[in-house]
Amino acid sequence: MSIDALVLQAARHSQAGQLDLVEPLLLQILAIEPQHQIACLELARVMILSGRYDEAVAVLEPLADEGLADAEVYRRLALAHSFADRKGAAIMYYRHALELEPGNGQVLHSIANLEQASGFTDQAAATYRDAVEVKPLWTMPAAVSPPEFRVLWMFAPGAGNTPPDYFVSRARFESSILTVLDGVEYDIDLLRCHADVVVNLVSDVDQSRAILNTVEALAERIGRPVFNHPRGIVGTDRASISMRLAGTPGCVVPHTCTFSNVDLLHMLNKNETAELQFPLLVRRAGTHGGEDFEKVDDRNQLNEFVNCIGESDYYVTPFVDYRSEDGYFRKYRFIFVGDEILPYHLAIDDKWKIHHVTTSMAGIQWMQDEERAFLDDPWRVFAAPQQAALRAIRNTIGLDYFGIDCALTPAGEVVVFEVNATMLVHGENDRFPYKTEAVSRIRQQFHSLLDRTAHEALSTL
Structure with missing residues (x-):
């Protein structure tokens, strides 16, 4: 041939x-x-x-x-x-x-994204402006031609966005990523041409307060169905979540307060820390994972942490010892997609600060076996009372897509650590290949929900 x-x-x-x-x-x-x-x-x-x-x-x-x-x-x-x-x-x-x-706008967008991810914030901001002037949309073609429908993803630089890569890659729909900046006049007709459904990626309230109103106004002008509407994101900072979920049957929701560094240092200097219950967890606002996040046992450790981090807002939360009876800590992650509650991972460690990627699970067979069993049948671990608690959380939060990190007390209560739409879902599971099927179910459900929403909208045009 x-x-x-x-x-x-x-x-x-x-x-x-x-x-x-x-x-x-x-x-x-x-x-x-x-x-x-x-x-x-x-x-x-x-x-x-x-x-x-x-x-x-x-x-x-x-x-x-x-x-x-x-x-x-x-x-x-x-x-x-x-x-x-x-x-x-x-x-x-x-x-x-x-x-x-x-002047290739798509290349400029890519450079700006990488500069932002590399911590070159000022350089990235200038590159984003250049990119939006040349090309407001960064389009990724569908894996099939023609695409089954079109999705417009709304992204704001430095605003704590939901990671979209796993859902965009190899999809049967066309994806266009819109960079939302203040002070830019967008061509609404152009955006509508690329949007059968809109997905708002701006999801970390602490990083996005200044831009959320702009994202909301733009989404409303486009006039298509919106996943994770900005109005629903507003109440998902850690302090708001703890208030909204307080009293949820079957849940332990530690009360989270927000303090500026000035307020915290004033309390510490004046020895006015009676309202703080040690040991407690302190985290710089706008961070995730283990970054700038520690357990402190007394006011001296808290003072040292705040002075080390410096000017910022802080979340302060009572520490809940969620250790299992065997001495290990277990942190479960579920992803909520529409009405579905899907398991994503179980992280097991002998330390309270657990992140799946940094545990020793890759070398310990019984931990992998336990995670595999959880992913195959999560409702053997989370029985009817715990399922009811998760459904109550889903109904309270009301977003189309979000995640929860949680644990179980020996009495079977769900300990709520974090609930938001910023949680990473990815398909890179080389170290834990048994995760692939469960993670794929999340992607499939997300795509199915987009598909139904897009085609319902198209049928009314």
Whole structure:
């Protein structure tokens, strides 16, 4: 078969989403002509979609090294490095692409995202402005052609956004990411053309208070169904959640207070800490995971923590010892998608501050077995009373999509640690392959909910 015939056949399979049939054809082409650019680009795309980022780089780098790269080669190299979390290399290749295509808005968006993720806040803000002026939307095509429907994702730089990558990748719908900035006049008709349904990603209240009203006003003007409407996000900071869920039957919800560093230091200096119940947890507002978050046992430790972090708002919460009878701590994560409550992971550790990625679970079989059993049948652990508590939480929060981190007391009460829409869901489960099916169910349910909403909206147009 000729190269042209192989290219044509590969293109047909690609359009049908049959990537497993595409790769062998591309390899045949490259066996005949190793630097065939179309085949190299398409093979790299297939490898990126299947998570083989280093292989994609290995396919494309020879083109760049030998001066055969055009802007598309640099863009795809940048994408592979970005997915592999090599931000510096990704920025470098995107800038090479920008040299060949000055003013490419999509490349500017990508650079700005990487600068933001790398902590270059001021540089990212300027790049975002440049990007929005040139191209307000960053569009990712569907895995099939034509797309089944179109989703507009509303994103605000530095505002604590719901991570969308796992839901966007290889989807059967087209995704357009809109960067929302204050003071920008957007083309509403253009946005409507890319939106059968709108998903608001702006989800961390502490980081997004200044932009949420702008996001809400823009969503209302677009006039399409909105997932996680900004109005529903407003009441999801840690202090508000503790008040909203207080008294939920079957739950232990530690009361969370917000203090400025000035107020906390004043209380400590005046020894006016009677309202603080030690030991307690203190966290810098706007952070997640273990960042700037500690358990303190007395006022001296609290004073040391606040002085170390400096000017900020802080969340202060009574510490709940949620240790199981065997001495281990267990933190469960569920994801709420519409009416569904789906397990995401169980993290087990001998320390109270648990993050699944930093536990020793990858080397301990019984922990993996317990997590696998939980993911296969969460309702053996969370029986009818605990299910009722989770449903009550879902009904109170009322978002289309959000997560909860929680534990169980020996008496069977649900200890609520965190409830919000910022929680990461990803498909990179190489260390825990048994998680893949449960995580895929979350993606499938999210896609199904988008599909129903989009087609209901389309039927009324």
